[in-house]
Amino acid sequence: MTAPAVRTDALTKHYGRLPALEDLTIEVPPGEVFGFLGPNGAGKSTAIRLLLGLASPTSGRAWLFDVPAADVAVAHRRVAYVPADVALWPRLTGQEILHLLARTGPGIDTAYRDELLARFDVDLSKRADAYSTGNRQKIALVAAFATRAPLLILDEPTSGLDPLMEQQFRRTVDEARDRGQTVFLSSHQLAEVEAVCDRVGILRAGRLSEVATVPDLRRLHRSEVTLTYTGPAPRLDAVPGVDGVESLGEGRLRFALTGPPGPALHALADVDTVAVSIREPSLEEIFLDYYGRDSVSEVAR
Ligand SMILES: Nc1ncnc2c1ncn2[C@@H]1O[C@H](COP(=O)(O)OP(=O)(O)OP(=O)(O)O)[C@@H](O)[C@H]1O
Known part of the structure; x- marks a missing residue:
């Protein structure tokens, strides 16, 4: 049997007395586009940091393709990651950064990378300290999608992108799925999750409330x-x-x-x-059921 791309067992992270993530048990099969949805502070980034071995769990465990997430050197051979706040080396140009990332990651498809650069309209000649937030995010997305990494982990990948670029992002996720890559993304954006994800996990105050396909979520509500x-x-x-x-x-x-x-x-x-x-119901109405009116504006923004 093929190993799940992501698997967690009662994964828990407390910061002092704050339960940022409680008892997360999920399994994402290879080739799936899985979305983690929740309002600010729900625990999405915490879960992603634990998957990447950037933080250690208080209890519970996580595996990427059956490799313990804590075994970073091995697990990261199959992973490309785009953080929520993309930090790039400020004095390098976009071109230099892409070369650097290509040498350190799991190997890239250069022809596809060039296609993505045109698609995302990236100016590679500028130094990173002159890039806007959206441009930094575009460089990181191009670098990640151009890899052949079987698992792409994207933390709020479109938060800095304009609507035209969001469209390109959706197309690129579809292509990743067609190539058999697994995409694990977190998002505030209901429309994005609805458009690209096969299944959605809904996080609320550190706990997973539901995991379902979008049509199934609709049927439940x-x-x-x-x-x-x-x-x-x-x-x-x-x-x-x-x-x-x-x-x-x-x-x-x-x-x-x-x-x-x-x-x-x-x-x-x-x-x-x-x-x-x-x-x-729309996904927004489903969210109203989960979170109440106050947080849905935050989630749907
Ligand atoms: N290093 C930390 N130290 C203390 N508390 C933290 C730390 N990181 C996260 N938290 C807290 O854990 C909870 C979950 O945060 P997390 O960043 O995982 O949420 P999120 O769903 O990614 O939110 P957002 O959409 O705002 O990024 C929040 O209450 C946050 O304040």
Whole structure:
């Protein structure tokens, strides 16, 4: 059996009394694009630092392709990493930095690197201390995606990119997946996670609340059902999974449906239904369920 690209077992990190990460157990198979989603302080960067051996766990363990994460010299042969705050050698030009990174990493595809440089519109002649945050991030992304590393770990990879570059980023992740690389990324951006990830892990205050595909997340959460009928109004108040029943006037009503639709369909069996529409929740609405209104603006920004 192929080793999982990432595996953690009850991975925990406390800073003093603060549980930055509690009991994280996940498995990411090779070739998957996995997104770690959560608001500021949820523990995303802490988890990534533990995977990279940049911090040691308080308890629990992590492996990259079955190599203990703490065995940095071996584990990093298969990893390319882009940190949230990209720091580059200030006196080197973009060109020099790419050469340096190519010599120290797991080997690169130079033709693909040139394609990425054009795609991300990077000016390689400037010294790194003259780069903007977004340009530093672009250099680091090009360096990582141009490697043949089987695992790419990206901490908030698009936080400094403009919308046009975000599009290019999404295309590049798709190409990495097509080549069989595993991508493990953290993000605040719901749209990005929705667009690129096969599965999403939702972190809340250091704990994993859910791991699911985006369509599965939608199924777990409230859909909005609007019903048009003739005859007497159906009685739905006590039906499992149904709440917020609201009349929209003559012969129309709306309700929220959570979980399997069977009981609601059963309750509607004798109703003369003219039309029914079901609107699935957006990822943002799913977040409202998890975090409440205050943090969703932070997550969706
Ligand atoms: N070196 C540290 N010392 C003390 N506390 C820390 C340290 N690093 C992180 N923390 C705390 O651990 C918690 C998780 O932080 P972490 O950076 O992992 O969150 P995050 O989800 O990556 O957030 P953001 O989206 O803001 O980067 C936060 O409360 C943070 O203040």
